[in-house]
Amino acid sequence: MYTFLLRKADNYTVEFQDVDKTNILLKKAGMTEKLDEFTRDEISKVLGVDAVIGGKFDSEQTRSEGAGIATAVLFGGLGAKTGSGTVTLTLNNGQDGKLLWRFFKTMDDSIFSSTDDLVERMMRKVSRNFPYGK
Numbered sequence: 001m002y003t004f005l006l007r008k009a010d011n012y013t014v015e016f017q018d019v020d021k022t023n024i025l026l027k028k029a030g031m032t033e034k035l036d037e038f039t040r041d042e043i044s045k046v047l048g049v050d051a052v053i054g055g056k057f058d059s060e061q062t063r064s065e066g067a068g069i070a071t072a073v074l075f076g077g078l079g080a081k082t083g084s085g086t087v088t089l090t091l092n093n094g095q096d097g098k099l100l101w102r103f104f105k106t107m108d109d110s111i112f113s114s115t116d117d118l119v120e121r122m123m124r125k126v127s128r129n130f131p132y133g134k
Helices: 002-007 019-028 032-037 040-047 065-075 115-129
Strands: 051-061 081-093 099-110
Touching: 002 115, 019 032, 019 040, 040 051, 040 081, 051 115, 081 115, 099 115
Parallel strands: none
Antiparallel strands: 051 081, 081 099
16 A cells, blocks of 8 residues: 555645555554554554554455356356455554544456456546545
8 A cells, every 4th residue: 555655746735655564663652563553643642643544455356267167157247246346445544543444445357357456447447536645
């Protein structure tokens, strides 16, 4: 996600903290292995940031590529669904942890795309919908 947001960093009114710095600060604070035990405002204070982006990506393969091709051939229609992916991102205020923005998207994977393609399409959507555009 960091890489995708950095690609359009000039289009945003905010800056993003380097992932390596974030990981080091979390490790020094003993938070790395138990992030789910801390509130967003506690994490923000340790990181020294105004807001915290969090999220989750799930992908599911519902059928093999071969089964997708067979379905497309038998029933017509190219690009039979072979899986799907879901991304949920949140942006929380650093001072009080209040939710500022939430993004949720589910997309299908087809026989003509890979999981990397799916992630790429999702991240393009995220970067276009990120709330701090110029």
